[in-house]
Amino acid sequence: MSGSATTLASTAATAAMPVHVEDLRFGVTDYTIFAVMLSVSAAIGVYFGFFSKSKNTTDEYLRGGKKMQALPIAISLVSSQLSGVAIMSVPTENYTYGFNFIFSVLAMLPTVPILIYIIVPVFYDNNVVNCYEYLEMRFNKGTRRFVTLTFIMNQFLMLPVYMFIPSLAFSQVTGVNIHLINIIVSSVCVFYTMLGGVKAVVWTDVVQAAVMLISVIMVAVLGIMGTGGLATVLDHATQGGRMNFELDPRIRVTIWNAIGSGLLLWTGKIGLDQSCVQRIVSLPSFAEAKKSLVVAGFGFMIIMSITCFTGIIMFAHYFGCDPMLAGLVSKPDKMMPFFIQDIMGNLPGMPGLFISCVFSASLSSLSANLNSLAGVVYFDYIKPHIRHTE
Secondary structure, three states: OOHHHHHHHHHHHHHHHHHOHHHOOOOHHHHHHHHHHHHHHHHHHHHHHHHOOOOOOHHHHHHHHHOOOHHHHHHHHHHHHOOHHHHHHHHHHHHHHOHHHHHHHHOHHHHHHHHHHHHHHHHHHOOOOOOOHHHHHHOOHHHHHHHHHHHHHHHHHHHHHHHHHHHHHHHHHHOOOHHHHHHHHHHHHHHHHHHHHHHHHHHHHHHHHHHHHHHHHHHHHHHHHHHOOHHHHHHHHHHOOOOOOOOOOOOOOOHHHHHHHHHHHHHHHHHOOHHHHHHHOOOOOHHHHHHHHHHHHHHHHHHHHHHHHHHHHHHHHOOOOOOOOOOOOOOHHHHHHHHHHHHHOOOOOHHHHHHHHHHHHHHHHHHHHHHHHHHHHHHHHHHHHOOOOO
8 A cells, every 4th residue: 555545544543533433322402302303393293282272174284274374385385305214315415426416406496486387376276185186176076096106105115214324323322223213213103193184294393403403513613613614615515516507418416407307306296296285285375375385495495405515524524534545435325424523423412312303304305205105095085985074
C-alpha cells in the first residue's frame, strides 16, 4: 500500500473509531424520546376515539366529517410523503451521485398547479370519497374494481417495507430483536389509526412532522459544524464534482430526468393515490384544498431539500477520507447510519431523536395508507353487500 493510501485509511479509521454500531447504544434519554413519540401518537388516537364529540359515522371516520383544516392536512401530506426509506436513502443518493436529485424535489413546483387546476377539481365537482369512484363514473365498475385491487395489492407489498428500515436501525443501536420492535410499533400505529380514523392520522402526522423537521435540521447543522462550516461544505462538494449540474443525458441523474420523473411521481402520489386524496377531500371546500396543497408543496420542498443537502454535507465531511475506500463501510446504503453515528452518537438524546425521526416518517406513511385501505375495502367490497348504511 502506498504512503498516501495508508494515510487515507488511517485518517478515516481514526475519524470513525468511536462510531462502530456495536459501540452505539441507547441511553435513558434516547429511550425516553422514543417512548414519548409513540405515547403521544397513541394518546391522540385515544382522544379522537373516546373523547372527541364528533359523530360516530363512516364519513367522520374517513373524512373527518369534511371539517378538517387546511394547515394540518398540508403538514400531514408532507409527512406521509416521507418514509423511513427516503430519510435514509435520499442523502446517500446525493452523497454518491451528486446534487442533481434536488431537481426531482423542485418538480413539486409545477406539480402543485397541475393538482390544483386539473386533478383535484374533479374530485370536488363529483363529490367523491374514494378517488377510484371517478373511474366507475368515467368508465365502468369493472375498471374501478381492477384499479382498487391493484391498490390493495400494492399496499400489502409496501406496508411491511415502511416499518422494516426503522426497525432494522433500532435493532442495530439497541440490540432489541427486530421482529419485536416491528410488532410493538406497528401495533401502536394500528391502534391509533383504528381508534381515531383520519383525524388521528392527520394530528399524529403533525407531531411526527415536527420530530422529522427537528431531526433533519439537527443532522444538517451538526454535520456542517463538524465539517468546518458551510463554505467548507460547498468547497469540498464542488471539488468532488457533487455540485456539477450537467445537462448530459448519459449520466445517472440529469436535470431533465429528475424533473420529469419527479413531476410524474408527485402527481401520482398526491393527486391519484387514495391515501392522499382521502385527506384532500376531507377539507370543507376546494378553496381550502388549494391552500393546503400550496402549503404542502412548499413544506415538502423545504424538508426534502434539507435531506438532499445532508448528502452533500456527508460527502464534504468525509472529503479525502472516504469510509468506503478505507473499508469501514461496505456499501453506500450504510453511509447515512455511519454518518449519524459519527456526528451524533456521543450526544445524549440525539440517537433517540434520529431514530424517532425515521420511525415518524414510516408511521406517517403507514397510518395514512392503513386509513385509506380501510376506506377502499369498505366502499368497494363491504358496503355494496350490506343493506343498511348510515
